Every structure is written in structure tokens, then in C-alpha cells.
Amino acid sequence: MLAPVVCHNQLAKNIHDTCSQFGAAHRWGPGENETGMNRLALTDADKAVRDWFVKEAKGLGCEVEVDDMGNIWAIRGGVSDSRPTQDGSGKRLPPVIMGSHLDTQPRGGRYDGVLGVMAGLEALRVLKERDIKTWRPVGVVCWTNEEGARFPVSMVSSGVWAGEIPLGKAHSLKEVAGQEGKTMMEELERIGYLGDKKCSYEEMPMAAHFELHIEQGPVLEAKGKKVGVVRGSQAYKWFTVEVVGKEAHTGTTPYAQRADAFMAANSMIHYARWTGEEQDVLVSVGVFQVFPGSVNTIPGRVKFSLDIRSSSTDKLAQFVERHLRPKFDSIAKNVGANSQPCSVTWQEDTNSPAQLFDEGCCQAVKVSALSVLAAECQGNMEKAVGLVKYNMVSGAGHDSVHTAKRCPTSMIFVPSKGGLSHHPEEFTSEEDCVRGAQVLLESVLRFDRE
Ligand code: GLV
Ligand code: MN
Ligand code: MN
Numbered sequence: 308m309l310a311p312v313v314c315h316n317q318l319a320k321n322i323h324d325t326c327s328q329f330g331a332a333h334r335w336g337p338g339e340n341e342t343g344m345n346r347l348a349l350t351d352a353d354k355a356v357r358d359w360f361v362k363e364a365k366g367l368g369c370e371v372e373v374d375d376m377g378n379i380w381a382i383r384g385g386v387s388d389s390r391p392t393q394d395g396s397g398k399r400l401p402p403v404i405m406g407s408h409l410d411t412q413p414r415g416g417r418y419d420g421v422l423g424v425m426a427g428l429e430a431l432r433v434l435k436e437r438d439i440k441t442w443r444p445v446g447v448v449c450w451t452n453e454e455g456a457r458f459p460v461s462m463v464s465s466g467v468w469a470g471e472i473p474l475g476k477a478h479s480l481k482e483v484a485g486q487e488g489k490t491m492m493e494e495l496e497r498i499g500y501l502g503d504k505k506c507s508y509e510e511m512p513m514a515a516h517f518e519l520h521i522e523q524g525p526v527l528e529a530k531g532k533k534v535g536v537v538r539g540s541q542a543y544k545w546f547t548v549e550v551v552g553k554e555a556h557t558g559t560t561p562y563a564q565r566a567d568a569f570m571a572a573n574s575m576i577h578y579a580r581w582t583g584e585e586q587d588v589l590v591s592v593g594v595f596q597v598f599p600g601s602v603n604t605i606p607g608r609v610k611f612s613l614d615i616r617s618s619s620t621d622k623l624a625q626f627v628e629r630h631l632r633p634k635f636d637s638i639a640k641n642v643g644a645n646s647q648p649c650s651v652t653w654q655e656d657t658n659s660p661a662q663l664f665d666e667g668c669c670q671a672v673k674v675s676a677l678s679v680l681a682a683e684c685q686g687n688m689e690k691a692v693g694l695v696k697y698n699m700v701s702g703a704g705h706d707s708v709h710t711a712k713r714c715p716t717s718m719i720f721v722p723s724k725g726g727l728s729h730h731p732e733e734f735t736s737e738e739d740c741v742r743g744a745q746v747l748l749e750s751v752l753r754f755d756r757e
């Protein structure tokens with residue numbers, strides 16, 4: 308059993324006070340407090356929090372490197388006096404990393420992503436101030452554009468790191484609808500975060516990746532649990548679907564002569580949503596564009612996003628291939644019983660199969676959670692056991708999903724009030740944030756000492 312290492316309460320202060328400075332908060336209704344966060348990837352607000360992170364990490368004595376996806380690697384060297392901190396050829400051992408992201412949804416909360424980074428920084432501060440020696444280097448990584456809210460592939464930079472997404476594809480991603488159409492590469496350059504290191508598991512290897520994150524769902528709170536040990540994540544795919552019909556005058560074109568792209572898309576979305584519910588697959592449309600976007604022109608073109616999730620990778624693939632694609636084709640051909648055909652095309656933007664995390668890392672999280680909670684419960688282990696939720700499956704995507712393909716990985720969840728996330732009122736208490744940070748630090752130390 309490791310001796311407990313207490314995290315500073317400053318962590319919570321940092322999250323609530325410091326990080327909410329970087330990005331516009333939302334006023335949620337007249338007379339209410341500003342809350343939430345708008346810090347889309349590679350915007351000026353993202354640059355500001357990145358610059359702050361780099362300064363803090365350097366202040367803690369870390370070496371800071373940026374790779375060609377703009378991921379920031381802040382690493383403290385191995386300092387063990389009892390074990391070698393280099394391999395046989397004199398290269399330093401791969402670091403144990405605490406990673407998460409600084410970007411948010413356009414109307415996001417204050418904890419999604421940044422909590423994991425802040426907790427990592429706090430862990431580094433504790434290691435330094437208490438002069439705790441580790442065998443391997445320990446560090447924090449801030450992954451770029453995890454959300455996929457600005458550049459529409461989520462977890463894109465960890466995907467490049469894992470060799471799952473080509474660098475060129477990531478660099479040429481364009482902003483989603485309604486923004487200016489800049490590419491990721493342009494924005495990385497503009498804010499000064501196109502680094503010279505190669506974003507790759509071979510060039511920037513990790514011994515392990517641990518991620519603290521808010522649950523973003525209702526399970527922990529509803530079950531009265533304080534910490535979740537995350538065993539893996541569900542599968543998801545993102546598509547951009549484009550329906551093409553023909554623009555025509557709304558006042559002069561009889562129904563039978565219309566090829567109304569909007570009406571076709573509308574039927575497709577209804578079908579996907581209700582069949583999804585029947586088959587226990589989650590279907591959501593978050594982006595919808597109608598062209599040319601004029602009151603008195605029948606839409607000739609519609610583009611919409613499809614986010615589809617299931618605990619089973621196979622079930623998800625079958626749902627798309629056996630149900631959605633043929634049905635969308637037939638809807639396009641015959642929009643109403645009495646109108647002209649449209650056409651439909653699909654572009655796959657994200658494909659994230661269900662992923663299991665590493666047994667050993669999950670064990671490190673589990674034992675750490677129990678040790679932190681047992682200390683809180685004055686050694687009452689039975690009570691501590693009742694406060695941990697094991698084998699959680701994440702409904703959301705996280706960079707850990709990609710890192711798990713190349714290094715031992717696990718995640719720690721802490722409760723989200725009302726299960727709410729991707730919403731300005733997302734809330735996790737100070738106490739839960741600090742406890743999560745403590746479990747994160749202990750998990751890293753346990754992994755390092757095994
Ligand atoms: C990734 O953040 C997701 O959409 O779950
Ligand atoms: Mn997140
Ligand atoms: Mn998110």
C-alpha cells in the first residue's frame with residue numbers, strides 16, 4: 308500500500324477560477340451567473356490556456372515539447388535513486404502520462420477535459436514539492452481538438468499519435484458549418500502550436516496513459532458512488548450525410564415536380580432515430596444545413612451530421628450497413644409517394660470501435676480509489692468499497708480510447724451533477740475534483756512502482 312499523498316485544494320481553485328478565465332462563459336438566462344465555457348480548439352481562448360499551461364509546467368521544472376498536432380507534452384524526468392531511469396542505450400524511459408484536453412464544446416462546461424489536465428499539473432506540483440522520486444518520467448499531455456466540435460473529427464490528435472488517422476487528413480480538416488472554413492494546419496500555425504516533434508507513438512512513446520474525466524452521465528450520482536474505474540468505451544461513428552435534390556420556386560412548383568432535399572433528409576433522420584431506439588443504438592444529429600437557405604426556394608441540398616453509438620462495434624456496423632444505408636437510398640429515391648428523386652451520399656468522419664482498457668491500469672485505478680476513499684472513511688474499507696463503481700463503460704469518446712491501442716491505459720470518472728455535460732451548467736464539486744486528482748496521482752505512482 309502506498310503512503311497517501313495529499314493533493315492541494317488549489318486544484319479545485321485552479322479549475323474554478325483559473326481555467327474559466329480562458330474562454331467566454333455563458334450567461335444562462337437573465338439574472339443568472341455566467342457559467343460554462345466556450346473554448347473551441349485552436350482559437351485565441353485555447354491559445355491563452357495553452358500559454359498558461361506551458362508557463363505553469365515550466366515553472367514546475369518540466370521539459371515542454373509540442374508535436375505537429377499541437378499536443379503539448381510537459382514531462383518531469385525520472386528521478387529514482389534506486390532504479391535506472393534510462394534504457395540500455397541511454398534513452399530515457401517512456402513517461403507515465405496523465406492526459407486530457409483543453410478544448411470545449413461551443414456551449415460547453417467548465418470540467419470536460421480541463422479537469423484531467425489541471426489534475427495532472429497538480430500531481431506534478433505535489434511530486435515536486437514533496438520531492439517524490441519516480442522511476443519513469445511522469446508528465447501531462449494536452450491533446451488538441453478532442454471534442455471535434457471545431458474540426459469535425461473527435462479525438463483527432465490522439466488518433467494521429469496512435470497511427471489511426473493520417474497526419475495529412477488531420478491537418479486539412481476544415482472547421483464545421485457556420486465557421487470561417489479555416490483548416491487545422493492554418494490554425495495550428497496561427498496560434499503558434501505547430502510543433503516540431505512528430506505526433507506518433509513511436510516518436511513520443513508512453514509507458515501508460517491515465518485520464519481523469521467527469522463522467523458526463525448520471526450513473527455515479529444515481530448510485531451514490533464517488534469514483535468510477537473505467538474499463539472501456541462504447542463504439543461510435545460520425546458521418547456527414549449529403550442529400551441532393553433540385554432547387555425550385557416554392558410558389559410555382561407542384562409537389563409532384565419537387566426534389567426537396569430537406570424533406571428527404573427529414574424522413575431519413577426520423578427513420579434513423581426511431582430505428583435506433585428499437586435496436587438500442589444511439590442516433591443524434593447535431594449539425595444540419597439547408598442550401599441555399601432561402602424561404603422561397605425549395606432546398607436543393609442538405610447536409611447533416613450523424614453521431615451513432617453502441618456498446619457493440621458489430622451491432623453499430625450492422626445498423627449502419629443493413630438498416631440506414633439501404634433505407635436512406637430508398638427514401639432519397641422516393642421522397643414522398645408523389646415527387647421527384649433525390650440522391651444521398653455518406654462521408655465517414657470518425658470511426659471509433661469499442662475499446663477495452665488495460666487490466667493492470669484499471670487495477671491501479673481501483674486500488675488507488677479504494678485507498679483514497681478508505682483514508683477518507685477513517686479506514687472503513689467496507690464503506691470505501693461501496694463508493695467505487697467498477698467496470699464502467701464510457702458513453703463518450705476520450706483520447707484514452709486511442710492511447711489504449713498503443714500503451715496501457717485507464718480512466719477515472721468522477722460524478723457529474725444531474726449527469727449533465729456538453730452544457731454550460733455541467734458541474735462537478737470541488738471535493739469530487741480533488742478526490743479524482745488524488746486517485747489519478749496514486750494510480751500513476753502505483754503503475755510506476757509495479
Ligand atoms: C467525444 O468527445 C465524444 O463525442 O464522445
Ligand atoms: Mn472530454
Ligand atoms: Mn466533450
Ligand code: MN
Pocket residue numbers: 453454703704705
Ligand atoms: Mn470527449
